[in-house]
Amino acid sequence: MLKDFFSKKKKYASIPREEAKKDVPEGLMQKCGGCQKIFYQKELQKNLNVCPECGHHHQLNAYDRIACLFDDNSFQEWDENLISSNPLNFPSYIEKLEKDRKKTGLNEAVVTGKGKINGFPTAIAVMDSRFRMGSMGSVVGEKITRAIENAKDQGIPMIICTASGGARMQEGVLSLMQMSKTSIAIQRFHKKGGLLISIMTNPTTGGVSASFAMLGDYNFAEPGALIGFAGRRIIEQTIREKLPNDFQTAEFQLKHGQLDKVIPRQEMKEVISTILDLHQSGGNESETSTSV
Amino acid sequence: MKQVLAFEKPVIELREKIDELKKITQESEIDLTEEIKKMETRLGKLEKDIYGKLEPWDRVQIARHAERPTTLDYISILFTNFIEFHGDRYYGDDASIVAGIAKFKDVPITIIGHQRGKNTKENIYRNFGSPHPEGYRKALRHMKQAEKFNRPIITFIDTKGAYPGKAAEERGQSEAIAKNLMEMAGLTVPIICVVIGEGGSGGALALGVGDRIYMLENSTYSVISPEGAAALLWKDSQQAERAAKSLKITAPDLKELGIIDDVIEEPMGGAHRDLETQAKAIDKTITEALAEIKKLDVETLLDLRFDKYKKIGQFEEINPT
Numbered sequence: 243m244l245k246d247f248f249s250k251k252k253k254y255a256s257i258p259r260e261e262a263k264k265d266v267p268e269g270l271m272q273k274c275g276g277c278q279k280i281f282y283q284k285e286l287q288k289n290l291n292v293c294p295e296c297g298h299h300h301q302l303n304a305y306d307r308i309a310c311l312f313d314d315n316s317f318q319e320w321d322e323n324l325i326s327s328n329p330l331n332f333p334s335y336i337e338k339l340e341k342d343r344k345k346t347g348l349n350e351a352v353v354t355g356k357g358k359i360n361g362f363p364t365a366i367a368v369m370d371s372r373f374r375m376g377s378m379g380s381v382v383g384e385k386i387t388r389a390i391e392n393a394k395d396q397g398i399p400m401i402i403c404t405a406s407g408g409a410r411m412q413e414g415v416l417s418l419m420q421m422s423k424t425s426i427a428i429q430r431f432h433k434k435g436g437l438l439i440s441i442m443t444n445p446t447t448g449g450v451s452a453s454f455a456m457l458g459d460y461n462f463a464e465p466g467a468l469i470g471f472a473g474r475r476i477i478e479q480t481i482r483e484k485l486p487n488d489f490q491t492a493e494f495q496l497k498h499g500q501l502d503k504v505i506p507r508q509e510m511k512e513v514i515s516t517i518l519d520l521h522q523s524g525g526n527e528s529e530t531s532t533s534v
Numbered sequence: 535m536k537q538v539l540a541f542e543k544p545v546i547e548l549r550e551k552i553d554e555l556k557k558i559t560q561e562s563e564i565d566l567t568e569e570i571k572k573m574e575t576r577l578g579k580l581e582k583d584i585y586g587k588l589e590p591w592d593r594v595q596i597a598r599h600a601e602r603p604t605t606l607d608y609i610s611i612l613f614t615n616f617i618e619f620h621g622d623r624y625y626g627d628d629a630s631i632v633a634g635i636a637k638f639k640d641v642p643i644t645i646i647g648h649q650r651g652k653n654t655k656e657n658i659y660r661n662f663g664s665p666h667p668e669g670y671r672k673a674l675r676h677m678k679q680a681e682k683f684n685r686p687i688i689t690f691i692d693t694k695g696a697y698p699g700k701a702a703e704e705r706g707q708s709e710a711i712a713k714n715l716m717e718m719a720g721l722t723v724p725i726i727c728v729v730i731g732e733g734g735s736g737g738a739l740a741l742g743v744g745d746r747i748y749m750l751e752n753s754t755y756s757v758i759s760p761e762g763a764a765a766l767l768w769k770d771s772q773q774a775e776r777a778a779k780s781l782k783i784t785a786p787d788l789k790e791l792g793i794i795d796d797v798i799e800e801p802m803g804g805a806h807r808d809l810e811t812q813a814k815a816i817d818k819t820i821t822e823a824l825a826e827i828k829k830l831d832v833e834t835l836l837d838l839r840f841d842k843y844k845k846i847g848q849f850e851e852i853n854p855t
């Protein structure tokens with residue numbers, strides 16, 4: 243069960259900072275980012291890292307996300323051996339990668355693979371914002387592209403869970419081009435009648451929101467997730483105006499017609515498996531270029 | 535009033551001096567022909583010295599030059615019978631993107647490009663070449679039409695980026711850009727993209743998925759502006775010059791990274807020094823590209839388009855532990 247999976251994990255990323263340490267023992271307690279109340283980490287974890295009091299959705303790492311969507315022991319990872327090089331010889335990039343690898347135990351900011359969701363075979367790409375803020379460089383673009391291609395070849399649906407600050411600056415325009423690379427793969431996937439579900443989690447911005455995150459047949463988000471193209475600070479500087487508090491939240495995007503639905507984490511697996519069930523007869527291959 | 539870039543000041547000053555001497559020779563008894571000849575030789579050398587080894591930051595300055603030719607400048611020279619069309623049919627018309635149809639050597643084509651202004655008034659009208667979602671949706675509408683009538687598409691890329699505004703976000707800037715990337719992948723007609731000025735991030739890319747990508751020699755293509763990168767990296771936008779180098783954003787850089795098909799040479803000192811010559815160079819490139827692409831059947835065209843992007847990126851594959 244989920245509990246078993248979680249108990250294997252030693253630590254959580256959102257460990258309280260220095261000042262809070264006095265009253266919150268490290269690795270045991272965690273302060274809610276929403277209501278500021280302090281909880282046993284176990285209690286939060288049992289609740290999929292959602293605050294039982296205020297419903298605030300805390301960060302979920304890639305493997306925990308997979309555990310809360312997929313049936314036990316059904317997940318097989320793809321391409322975990324891909325790692326970033328330093329194509330532009332960007333200063334201190336290698337060190338930063340190394341540090342994040344140690345910190346997260348991941349090789350890169352996305353985990354891809356396939357498994358079963360209530361018995362339905364499904365491919366998935368899950369981004370992990372702990373690794374270089376989930377930013378997309380060559381490896382992220384390549385892994386997602388390969389996963390989409392695999393899903394297309396195997397005729398199974400594809401889910402992409404985003405958590406990313408956008409393109410990865412240290413790989414320059416190579417990162418930018420991953421937006422087109424993944425989007426072209428998605429076009430081919432749609433054309434073949436594939437089902438693509440996008441789940442946007444906090445944060446989904448920049449080059450990731452402006453590519454695969456918005457290209458699902460269904461575009462969902464978790465409550466409160468930050469979703470947008472340009473950063474709040476840049477917009478405020480440009481228009482010389484304070485933006486409302488709910489600007490670029492999932493709820494804001496829903497209101498403006500950019501999302502199909504905002505789905506709380508605890509309900510995600512059920513909604514997704516219902517959708518998978520409703521698409522068991524598959525989609526039609528399209529003759530024209532029109533993809534969605 | 536001509537805009538003079540810092541690095542080219544010696545050239546401009548020398549040229550002015552020569553002009554002065556010429557004037558004196560013409561208007562007075564003093565013959566300075568010998569002097570002028572010597573100075574012109576020196577000018578030629580100086581130009582080669584300065585323009586021959588431009589630093590990335592110099593190229594950024596040229597790409598942003600106030601008089602740098604824009605999409606409409608090239609359209610007026612390269613094509614005939616151009617008719618501009620407006621509107622995305624959902625919300626409005628975005629003047630920072632122009633779209634229309636024309637003839638290129640008797641072949642009907644669709645043209646889409648970012649459009650900056652050359653002065654403040656024009657720039658306000660054109661929103662400094664930074665589109666809202668309706669601009670991208672207008673572009674897509676014309677691309678779909680090009681497909682319907684089997685017209686090749688030529689895009690000109692010249693933007694600092696998609697507009698970072700409240701309304702742009704509310705109307706789905708992300709979705710508009712993403713949709714273009716995806717739809718351009720599947721268009722059954724040839725697409726040729728030419729970066730003529732600044733290629734600013736996703737806002738540039740949204741007109742930039744094609745079968746051939748070219749960049750003018752002094753244009754740039756970047757995931758973030760050098761100023762933005764400097765602010766993030768060193769908390770100091772004054773370090774933009776350094777960032778421009780690190781980010782590898784010039785046309786020769788992109789050619790080396792395997793992203794673009796070719797660099798289109800510019801006249802000495804930049805496209806603004808000789809629009810006609812520049813247009814001719816673009817004309818030649820587009821003509822050759824269209825001839826090559828025309829030979830392909832649709833399936834091959836689309837497969838090659840995917841392959842082109844699929845191979846962009848650099849990484850390592852390690853042995854699983």
Ligand SMILES: [Zn+2]
Binds near residue numbers: 276277278295296297
């Ligand atoms: Zn709470």
